[in-house]
Amino acid sequence: MQELRALGYWKSDDNLTWPHPICFVDLSQDPTLQAKVVEYLKKGECWVACAGFSFCRLCGTPNGSYNQTDGYYEWPSGLAHYLEVHHVRLPDAFVNHVCSEPIARTLPDDLAEIAYDVSWWKSQRGWHDGSQVELVPFRSxxxxxxxxxxxxxxxxxxxxxxxxxxxxxxxxxxxxxxxxxxxxxxxxxxxxxxxxxxxxxxxxxxxxxxxxxxxxxxxxxxxxxxxxxx
Ligand SMILES: [Zn+2]
Missing domain, CATH: 3.30.1390 (Ribosomal Protein L30; Chain: A,)
Incomplete structure (x- = not known):
């Protein structure tokens, strides 16, 4: 079995128990490290195309319509937008993973051979409760x-x-x-x-x-x- 961790799926009307990006906003983070993570997310392999767009939870723009993976983690293609535009900082475990410069691994064709883990991501609560974050005007x-x-x-x-x-x-x-x-x-x-x-x-x-x-x-x-x- 190959383990694959979900990353960067945000709370929505359909998924109320997922974390909200506003709690991950960190304006004091290291911009060089952040740029490295953004670059890593963008070069992930396209894995699954979704029907229709996802919308940014923080500004409302259409943001991504497929999923990406490096064989260890799996994330929505719009995740980089949250980092670049809204200064979201992802959990240390993922940032450390990026810094270790892992070689992407291929996922088995048979989905039954993938142990898909959502519990790790669901347990992430970010860095604060989000109440102090000033949002850009919401463009629907x-x-x-x-x-x-x-x-x-x-x-x-x-x-x-x-x-x-x-x-x-x-x-x-x-x-x-x-x-x-x-x-x-x-x-x-x-x-x-x-x-x-x-x-x-x-x-x-x-x-x-x-x-x-x-x-x-x-x-x-x-x-x-x-x-x-x-
Ligand atoms: Zn946005």
């Missing part, structure tokens, strides 16, 4: 994305309108008949549930010229976003 990912929907304002539905709608992946495989019927009914078409606000003005203008109304509604919370994608 949901401030910039939202759902995009489209309604036809002119009748009958034109070929140019259908062509415009088809540009969106959600509708590229829809039959002309189905799209035409929906547009004709006056029901809004939900084009994309995750659309970046920066792209909206130009598309809105293009849609308007074709007799379509494009609506971009920003999400205000993770719950709202999840409701849409489910």
């Amino acid at each position: 990912y949901y401030d910039s994305v939202g759902a995009l929907s489209l309604t036809a304002v002119t009748q009958p539905v034109t070929a140019a309108q259908l062509k415009f709608v088809r540009r969106f992946a959600d509708f590229s495989f829809f039959s002309t008949l189905a799209l035409r019927e929906t547009l004709r009914s006056g029901e809004p078409l939900l084009l994309q549930h995750e659309f970046h606000a920066a792209e909206v003005p130009e598309l809105t203008e293009e849609a308007r010229a074709l007799g379509l109304t494009l609506t971009h509604r920003r999400y205000t919370s993770r719950e709202e976003y999840l409701q849409h994608i489910r």
Whole structure:
């Protein structure tokens, strides 16, 4: 059996018992050592890709979508961000491991041969209770994305309108008949549930010229976003 230790998984709505990064913030740490740890984390082998992004618990930016490993530890790819941006200092056991300059080992292909340890990480409590840490203003990912929907304002539905709608992946495989019927009914078409606000003005203008109304509604919370994608 090869032991593999979980590292750097933070508390979330789904995992309330994991540690919170705010308790690991240490502004007085040695920057050279910290840089060494960051470099080590970044060069870890990509191990498992995850579905979707993880979000930084301290500033809200999308942060990483896969896991990395050196064969001893296994961590989310966004972990380096916490060190670089938020001055998180990882437990001494890991820092000492990095300083010993271990040679990465390969993990067995058969997952049954890996003894995965989460208890060590779960027992980490950081350096303080976090109450003294001043956070940067929280930038929510949901401030910039939202759902995009489209309604036809002119009748009958034109070929140019259908062509415009088809540009969106959600509708590229829809039959002309189905799209035409929906547009004709006056029901809004939900084009994309995750659309970046920066792209909206130009598309809105293009849609308007074709007799379509494009609506971009920003999400205000993770719950709202999840409701849409489910
Ligand atoms: Zn952050």
